[in-house]
Amino acid sequence: MTMPRNAWLMVCVILTTLGTSSVSSQPAATGSGTSFPTKPIRIVASPPGGSIDFAARLVAQGLASSAGWQVVVDNRPTGFIQGQIVTQAPADGHMLLIAGSSFWTAPLLQKSPYDVFNDFSPIIVVEKSPNVVAVHPSLPAKSIKELIVLARARPGQLNYGSSGTGASNHLAAELFKAMAAVNIVQVNYKGGGPAISGLVSGEVEVMFASTASVAPHVKSGKLRALAVTSAQPSALAPGLPPIATSGVPGYDSVGATSIFGPAKIPAAVISRLNQEIARAISQPDIKEKFLGAASEIAPGTPEDLLALMKSDTVKMGKVIKDAGIRAE
Secondary structure, three states: OOOOHHHHHHHHHHHHHHHHHOHHHOOEEOOOOOEEOOOOEEEEEOOOOOHHHHHHHHHHHHHHHHOOOOEEEEEOOOOOHHHHHHHOOOOOOOEEEEEOOHHHHHHHOOOOOOOOOOOEEEEEEEEEEEEEEEEOOOOOOOOHHHHHHHHHHOOOOOEEEEOOOOOHHHHHHHHHHHHHOOOOEEEEOOOHHHHHHHHHHOOOOEEEEEHHHHHHHHHHOOOEEEEEOOOOOOOOOOOOOEHHHOOOOOOOOEEEEEEEEEOOOOHHHHHHHHHHHHHHHOOHHHHHHHHHOOOEEOOOOHHHHHHHHHHHHHHHHHHHHHHOOOOO
16 A cells, blocks of 8 residues: 555654654764774773873763763873873774873973873863871971961972872972962972972971871871862861961972873864763762772863863973973
């Protein structure tokens, strides 16, 4: 039996509507017309056990549960090798890099085999975490203002611990030195753990340390926390004022863990990755795990990440140049 013309039109409308409504649940179309993802996604990360590896595994876990994607964390040695691997990958979004702020500040300290602004596609900031200014209890300073007064009265006599040249705690301290006009001396340790031990023992008097590393020592009275390095008060360090409101207006230094892909990934794929990763890390259980590790999820747009990179590069670039800091 031949179907009436009006009936055929109605069927076409229904099929078109069904096709349109199902688009949001299908893989994103790339510029070449294929769907994304078409295979497991690989996230290149730093060696196991660190904060970057931890964040990578939470992203992988979140994407598996929220998007049903298969994600593999590919741990590689520290240094430029991680970025080099990603720059050599196809620009299809299946090979990504997760890295901290040193990804864009390290090239300010030494020659890099790539250009972070031209050789990568910014995708999303995963999490942010401020540092805490902590001092040994023997230091007679109970606020940032008192620390500044003391440092100016004893130029070159106060030491601060760092986990390595170019580390977030090192650059946070150098930014403080420049903006507060004080001379405190860096003592370099081989990692954050030894630096904290040096602060607790009194080998150094000050450290711009991660909130997680100093929290138990502050609670036990072995250290005194003065302020947080973020521009605004942080839930990760309740009760602590920002340095910016404690004598150094405009001070802001926060570490960020972010995700990048190779340059020239299709815009549709970048958008899909950004949206799915934001959704993945915003799940209550994933968000709670980040908080447990003393960091806060900070999903935004690729443009937000690019703006952060540019701002940090200008700010820290001046500090590094003026202080003559070079990689070891």
